[in-house]
Amino acid sequence: MNQRFGVLAVSVILTTSLAACGPAEDASGSPEPVAQSEEALSGANWTVLQASGPAPIRSIIRRSDGWLLGPRSNGHEIEVWASSNNGVSWFRYGSVANNAAVDFGDVTMLRVPGTTTIFCAFREYSNGQFRVTVTRSDNDGSGWVYDSTVVGPVSRFVGAPFLFIRGNGDLQVYYDSEELAAAKGYPGHQWIAMQGRNGKTGPWTAYGVVTVSRETAAGAVSREGMPTVVQLGGDRLMVVNEGVEPFTTGGVRANVVNSIQSWDGGRTWDYSLRRTVYRSFIHSGSGRRYNAYAPYAIRVGNGPVGVAFCTDEDKGTTPDLASTPPDQRQCHVGYVSTTTNFETWSGTSAIWTGSIRNYVPGLFERSLNDVIVTIDAFAGNQRVMRRP
Structure with a gap:
């Protein structure tokens, strides 16, 4: 059985969410009692670099000069935040986009290795329409130009796009798509889609629109989202994403974390290797399952795949609904990793248990086995933590 987290504490008063993407959360919004230091409330070997204040949400890249860089959406603007001290502190460095008529979110960045070119992908919403848009900087993030619209x-x-460069140099983008599911005859479902380029420029048509991850059982509901991509070696890839239980437990569906693998650089996906990375236990009082959501995966030290995610399994009372807005859910941040192979997963350990308002953890390996995580704490605050 998966091990549970410890109990929370520490005070934070939160108002509106600045999260970049996604699903959901619950509670009154009243401040929590201060009980212990932040260090005491982080998981084993995780220490706090930044307790509050602005920093990137979910996505971090390293510039050619060694600075760290990442985006943060505040609704109508995509801000750029930088660190010259390896993530210990952050300062505003500019803006990717700013438009009062557009809601921006789900922002991610990718630097082309060995260059000063950085791509930034995000979701746009305006006039009842959604887009996945890509912008580009050719000067290490100092200035940005429109690159393309993926969909x-x-x-x-x-x-919720995620940018990835295949070993042959092709640029790919993975994203949530209700559009693809509906086109295939499943309106109301959401799948993970992928489109790619031959190289790093040109149309997003080199792969067609690939179905990456979906539930396939007869009668199952499929709501897959928030993908991250990890290279396992050569053209063997893994996508880790949020999903929901395909069938209800206690009358509702809980969030779970899934994975799937490709042997050919993302062209096709091996459903025999689809796994549940983490599924929480069932609350005895309601018969409903607790949630695991908003995952982020990286390969740590060229070894195991590590995944940070949110879970409400320490809540004690009835689990949150998967449809609850993120800034209203109660959760801690947990971590699992692959063990003897890329198909088996460890039990959970805690990254952060010091507050109940958390969202979209993002992992970044600063150097071999030196990992930091950013956690959106809402109200303009991002917590940054380190595990050496």
């Missing part, structure tokens, strides 16, 4: 405008949700 849209469409009325069904598309978003």
Whole structure:
């Protein structure tokens, strides 16, 4: 059985969410009692670098000069935040986009190795239409230009893009797509889609629109989202993403974390290797399952795949609904990793248990086995933690 986290504490008063993407959360918004230091409330070997204040949400890259860089959406603007001391502190460095008529979110960055070119992908929403848009900087993030639209405008949700460069140099983008599911005859479902380029420029048509991850059982509901991509070696890839239980437990569906693998650089996906990375236990009082959501995966030290995610399994009372807005859910941040192979997963350990308002953890390996995590604490605050 998966081990549970410890109990929370520490005070934070939160108002509106600045999270970049996604699903959901619950509670009154009243401050929590201060009980212990932040160090005491982090998981084993995780220490706090930044307790509050602005920093990137979920996505971090390293510039050619060694600075760290990442985006943060505040609704109508995509801000750029930088660190010259390896993530210990952050300062505003500019803006990717700013438009009062557009809601921006789900922002991610990718630097082309050995260059000063950085791509930034995000979800746009305006006039009832969604788009996945890509911008580009050719000067290490100092200035940005429009690059392309991957998908849209469409009325069904598309978003939460993740950029990846295949070993042959092709640029790919993975994203949530209600549009693809509906086109295949499953309106109301959401799948992970992928589109790619031959190289790093040109149209997003080199792979067609690939179905990466979805539930396939007869009668199952499929709501897959928030993908991250990890290279396991050569053209063997893994996508880790949020999903929901395909069938209800206690009358509702809880969030779970799934994975799937490709042997050919993302062209096709091996459903025999689809796994549940983490599924929480069932609350005895309601018969409902607790949630695991908003995952982020990286390969640590060229070894195991590590995944940070949110879970409400320490809540004690009835689990949050998967449809609850993120800034209203109660959760801690946990961590699992692959063990003897890329198909088996460890039990959970805690990254952060010091507050109940957390969202979209993002992992970044600063150097071999030196990992930091950013956690959106809402109200303009991002917590940054380190595990050497």
